[in-house]
Amino acid sequence: xALSSDRQSLIPPFLYSTSFTSKTLPLHQMSVxxxxxxxxxxxxxxxxxxxxIPSPSEPGKIELFSPQYYAACTFGGILSCGxxxxxxxxxxxxKCNMQIDPAKYKSISSxxxxxxxxxxxxxxxxxxxxxxxxxxxxxxxxxxxYEFFKxxxxxxxxxxxAAKYKTVIYLAGSASAEVIADLALCxxxxxxxxxQTQPGFARGLSDGFPKFLRSEGALGLYKxxxxxxxxxxxxxMMKFASFxxxxxxxxxxxxxxPKSECxxxxxxGVSFAGGYVAGVLCAVVSHPADNLVSFLNxxxxxxxxxxxxxxxxxxxxxxGLPLRIVMIGTLTGAQWGIYDAFKVFVGxxxxxxxxxxxxxxxLAED
Numbered sequence: 621x622a623l624s625s626d627r628q629s630l631i632p633p634f635l636y637s638t639s640f641t642s643k644t645l646p647l648h649q650m651s652v653x654x655x656x657x658x659x660x661x662x663x664x665x666x667x668x669x670x671x672x673i674p675s676p677s678e679p680g681k682i683e684l685f686s687p688q689y690y691a692a693c694t695f696g697g698i699l700s701c702g703x704x705x706x707x708x709x710x711x712x713x714x715k716c717n718m719q720i721d722p723a724k725y726k727s728i729s730s731x732x733x734x735x736x737x738x739x740x741x742x743x744x745x746x747x748x749x750x751x752x753x754x755x756x757x758x759x760x761x762x763x764x765x766y767e768f769f770k771x772x773x774x775x776x777x778x779x780x781x782a783a784k785y786k787t788v789i790y791l792a793g794s795a796s797a798e799v800i801a802d803l804a805l806c807x808x809x810x811x812x813x814x815x816q817t818q819p820g821f822a823r824g825l826s827d828g829f830p831k832f833l834r835s836e837g838a839l840g841l842y843k844x845x846x847x848x849x850x851x852x853x854x855x856x857m858m859k860f861a862s863f864x865x866x867x868x869x870x871x872x873x874x875x876x877x878p879k880s881e882c883x884x885x886x887x888x889g890v891s892f893a894g895g896y897v898a899g900v901l902c903a904v905v906s907h908p909a910d911n912l913v914s915f916l917n918x919x920x921x922x923x924x925x926x927x928x929x930x931x932x933x934x935x936x937x938x939x940g941l942p943l944r945i946v947m948i949g950t951l952t953g954a955q956w957g958i959y960d961a962f963k964v965f966v967g968x969x970x971x972x973x974x975x976x977x978x979x980x981x982x983l984a985e986d
Contacts, residue, residue: 682967685771689968694764696962700955701759706752707954710744711947713816718940719914720817728943739819747815749825754808758801763959765797766860787861794860798853806848807841813917836920844916847924851909855902859952862901867894867972879973887970892957894972899952903945908936910944 682688705712714731717724725731735743770793774782782789807829814821815828822828836843870890871879879887915927931939960970 690764690768692963692966692968693767694760696959697759697761697763698756699759699962700959701762702752702756703958704951704954705755706748708947708951709746709748709751711943712751713744713746715940715943715947716813716816716914716918718943719911720918722939747812747824750808750812750815750828753825754805754812757804757808759955761801761804762794762797762856765800766793769793769796787865790861790864791857794856795853798856799849801856802845802848802852805852806845809848809913810836810841810844810917813844813914817914817918844913847909847912847916851906851913854909855906855948858902858905859898863894863898863952863956864972866897867891870894871973879970884964884970887973888957888961888964890973891960891970892953895956896949896953898956899949900945902952903941903948907938907941907944911936911939 682692710732714725714728714735717735718726718728718731725734732744739746770789773789773792777785777789808825811822811825811828811832814832815824822831832840867890870893871882875882875886875890882890911931912924912927915931916922916924919926928936956971963970
């Protein structure tokens with residue numbers, strides 16, 4: 621599916637390679653066999669064979685696993701995470717306040733009522749700037765590095781192990797990506813929580829960041845890093861591994877024809893549905909750490925022990941959970957929908973849906 625010049629003009633030029641090279645791997649040049657010892661014919665004895673989890677690109681301008689490919693995935697991550705988190709700022713605001721002050725914010729409906737009464741409609745979007753910037757940075761690292769680490773670990777594992785232990789590859793790749801992504805998110809998340817849960821602290825990022833820095837110091841911006849890792853790494857591992865598995869199962873058992881024969885709108889619908897189910901699972905496994913992050917970033921000098929003592933073990937697992945399930949399910953479904961829509965827009969296939977073959981051999985350069 622070649623892209624027209626008009627279509628290219630709408631997309632940042634760095635996402636496109638300037639010319640086709642012999643490194644591009646079209647579908648008809650890929651040799652797949654069940655025999656792991658299979659070696660494709662080549663024109664020279666020095667041909668290099670590269671084994672990967674297959675995700676072949678459709679004919680287009682972006683070469684698979686090239687710098688342009690990873691740039692496209694990074695840009696798609698910015699759009700998918702930044703825009704969706706900003707859109708659910710009102711839900712996130714109520715959720716954070718329910719975690720911090722459950723006596724005042726007793727339920728979802730009453731929480732919205734309290735905010736409306738005290739802060740007006742504008743109060744529903746308090747903290748939207750650090751939310752947008754923080755989660756855009758996180759999304760860039762999360763999706764871009766996931767694609768990188770997924771291929772990297774697949775190459776390390778070899779063809780048979782990459783196919784046999786594909787879920788381990790997904791888990792390892794997503795965990796590695798999230799470690800990096802949270803370094804970008806943590807300072808802005810700290811300011812966001814303080815702005816959202818302490819009325820009068822600051823109007824937003826422009827005055828909240830320097831005020832937080834003066835109060836807590838530079839290290840204070842990373843006070844919640846370990847709990848953030850505790851929340852986001854399990855969340856992201858579940859997000860990617862369960863999504864890949866759910867989508868593969870949907871194409872295998874629910875959709876009556878192979879993915880290659882499905883229309884793009886149907887494929888994007890599968891991405892949203894798989895993402896929503898994955899999001900519900902994500903919310904459950906990461907919720908205790910989410911409560912810790914909100915508590916630590918709200919109270920100066922607070923510790924994990926203080927949070928457990930005040931909230932209790934049951935409170936860590938359940939306080940604000942129903943709202944977070946709704947929020948994260950919708951959020952994750954929308955993120956996968958936006959991410960895959962962008963990939964389709966630039967000529968790449970949607971994520972998941974094809975089980976890894978035992979061997980995918982990349983032909984050598986001519």
